[in-house]
Amino acid sequence: MPPITWHPGLHIGIPEIDEQHEKLTGMINELCLAYAEGRDKAVLSEIIIGVADYAGYHFDAEEKRMREAADPEIEAHLAQHRGFLGRSIGFLLSFVDGREELTVEVLDYLTGWWVGHITGTDKNLGRYLAGRGAAS
Numbered sequence: 001m002p003p004i005t006w007h008p009g010l011h012i013g014i015p016e017i018d019e020q021h022e023k024l025t026g027m028i029n030e031l032c033l034a035y036a037e038g039r040d041k042a043v044l045s046e047i048i049i050g051v052a053d054y055a056g057y058h059f060d061a062e063e064k065r066m067r068e069a070a071d072p073e074i075e076a077h078l079a080q081h082r083g084f085l086g087r088s089i090g091f092l093l094s095f096v097d098g099r100e101e102l103t104v105e106v107l108d109y110l111t112g113w114w115v116g117h118i119t120g121t122d123k124n125l126g127r128y129l130a131g132r133g134a135a136s
């Protein structure tokens, strides 16, 4: 479960979104590190709640950009966000509630999804917004 190294290859070219991606990447890394260090549940739970809140905030910001630019891919993109919130974030919150154990597999899935989504769907969004002159 190595940390995600933030690098320019992860930029989608929209400064607001890139900043949010970098911030959430840092929070996910913090969670993985705390888990690897065996930090207690209170510490992990606090980070998880921060990740869940910020993921929601970030997805809302992307949705706003998509709506403003009439992105034809919006529904498929939002379905991916909902899937992530329901599966990965939902699972993390179940751990906070005491209904699930946190495992390395859950964290691997979380980090894999996050990087895959940024480099796939979100990069496509960046290209679309750039093409519409809406990349600032």
Ligand SMILES: [Fe+2]
Pocket (backbone or CB within 6 Å): 021, 058, 062, 118, 122
């Ligand atoms: Fe994103």
Ligand SMILES: [Fe+2]
Pocket (backbone or CB within 6 Å): 062, 077, 081, 117, 121, 122
């Ligand atoms: Fe996205």
